[in-house]
Amino acid sequence: KTRTLVFKVVGITCASCVASIEAALGGIEGVQSVMVSVLQGRAVVKYVPEIIAAKRIKEAVEDAGFEVADFP
Ligand code: 9UX
Numbered sequence: 001k002t003r004t005l006v007f008k009v010v011g012i013t014c015a016s017c018v019a020s021i022e023a024a025l026g027g028i029e030g031v032q033s034v035m036v037s038v039l040q041g042r043a044v045v046k047y048v049p050e051i052i053a054a055k056r057i058k059e060a061v062e063d064a065g066f067e068v069a070d071f072p
Pocket of ligand 1: 012013014
């Protein structure tokens with residue numbers, strides 16, 4: 001069973017950063033898919049909550065050098 005995590009990634013404006021974020025998350029156990037939209041500044045991550053916490057997914061994006069935020 002998977003859950004979907006949606007969060008904002010602040011300040012991305014090109015495909016290079018999309019690739020960085022997808023690379024940062026793609027290799028993490030428990031992450032099933034990653035979609036990052038430059039236009040919307042938004043990441044959508046499907047993950048298995050028994051394997052990885054949503055918080056750790058966001059931390060991985062921060063560790064890759066990006067600021068994340070919740071949608072209101
Ligand atoms: Mo593209 Mo990322 O100019 O910091 S490399 S948005």
